[in-house]
Amino acid sequence: MWGQWHTSKLAVRFSTNVGRANNSKGSSDCRNFATTLCVLGCVAFNLLLLGGCGNKNVSAAAAPPPNVQIVEVIQRDVPVYHEWIATLDGYVNAQIQPQVAGYLIKQNYREGALVSKNEVLFKIDPRPFQAVLDQAKAQLAQAEAQLGKTQLDVQRDTPLAKEKAIAQSQLDNDVQANLAAKATVQADKAAIEQAEINLEFTNVRSLIDGVAGIATGQVGNLVGPQAILTTVSQLDPIKAYFVVSEQQYLAFVQRNPTVAAREKTVRQLVLDLVLADGTTYARKGKFFAADRQVDVQTGAIRLAGLFPNPENVLRPGQYGRVRFVSYIRPAALLVPQKAVTELQGMYQVAVVGNDDKVSVRTVKVGERSGPMWIIDQGLKPGERVVVEGVQKVRDGMPVKITSAAASPAGN
Secondary structure, X not given: OHHHHHHHHHHHHHHHHHHHHHHOOOOOXXXXXXXXHHHHHHHHHHHHHHHHHHHHHHHOOOOOOOEEEEEEOEEEEEEEEEEEEEEEEEEEEEEEOOOOOEEEEEEOOOOOXXXXXXXXXXXXXXXXXXXXXXXXXXXXXXXXXXXXXXXXXXXXXXXXXXXXXXXXXXXXHHHHHHHHHHHHHHHHHHHHHHHHHHXXXXXXXXXXXXXXXXXXXXXXXXXXXXXXXXXXXXXXXXXXXXXXXXXXXXXXXXXXXXXXXXXXXXXXXXXXXXXXXXXXXXXXXXXXXXXXXXXXXXXEEEEXXXXXXXXXXXXXXXXXEEEEEEEEEEEEEEEEHHHOEEEOOEEEEEEEOOOOEEXXXXXXXXXXXXXXXXXXXXXXXXOEEEEEOHHHOOOOOXXXXXXXXXXXXXX
C-alpha cells in the first residue's frame, strides 16, 4: 500500500510540476526535462521494489523432496566373470598342397562346402606320370629277363666248375652277375612303386573332414609342391584363442597354488562365447590348452578354448569375447551399477539414512558381476542406496521414497 500511495503522490507531484511549467513562461526547457527524468526514475524504482517483494513471497515456499527409488545393499558369494577378446580358428587347418608338379586340369569340390577325408579336390594332368610308370614297368621286365639269364648261367656252370671243366672265376662272375640282376630287379620294382605314388599324387585329396575354403589355384595353372591350392578346416569343435595378462595368470596361480588344483579348476571351467553382434553363442565351451610361454613383447599368455560347432555356425577368423567365472568372491557387497556415479575417477553412491536424508558417499568399487557392482569399501550390508532419481539428490537433502526397486540378480 505504501508503494502505491507513494507512486500516486509522485504522479500528482509530476502533474503539478508539469502544470506549473506550462503556466510559468519564465521556466527553462532544461529544468523541465531534468524534472521529468527524475520522476520517471522514481516510478521505475518503486515498480522494481514491488516486484522484488512478490518474488520473496514465492521463494519462501519450500520445494518438495524429490521422489527416489532405493535398494538395499546385499551381501553374498559372487562369481566374478572376466572377458577376453577371442579369435576363432579351426581345430585342424590342413593346407592342401600338391606333392607333384603339373598342370591343374580339374577342380572337384564346391568352395565352402563340407568335404571328406581322402576326397579328391583337384586333378593334375596324369599323362607324364603314367608314362614314367610305364617306362619303369618296362625296365623291370628287362631286369627280370636278365635275372633269369644269370640264374641259368649259375645253374649251368656250377657242376662244370666242380669238375674243373671251366675256370672257377667264370662261375664267380656268373654268381656276381646274378646278384646284380636281383638288385636291378629290386630297384626297378621300387621305381615302379614311386611312379605309382606320383601318379596317385595327381589326385590332390583332402587330408581331413572339414570345410574347404576358396581355391587359390585355378584350372590351367602350373602348380608344384610349394603351392597352397586351398585350406580345409575342421570346425567341430572349433578353437577360440584369447590372451590373458601375466598379472591375471599369477593371480590364478595364487588362488590355485598346486598343479593338481590348477588342473581341477580349468577342467571345471565353463566358457561362454559372446559373438560380434552381442549375442551369446548357445553352446558352452571348455578350456583346451595354455601356451608354454609368456609373450615377451606383450607380457601375455595365449590360451585356447573349444566350442561345439555341429551346425558350422562359427568360422575361422571370427572375433568374439570369451567369458567365464574366474573365481568366487565370498561375502561380497553388491549394488546395481546404476546406483554408482563416476566423477573424475571417483565413485559415489547416494545413501538414504533412517531419517530419509541423503548422504553422498565415496566408495571403492571392485569387479562387476552382471548388472551389479561389487563394493570393496564405503558401504555396509542392508544400507539403502538410490537407484532411480540419483541426478536429483544432493548431500543432506531429504527425499521421498516412492518404492523399493527390485535388486537385479548378478551373473
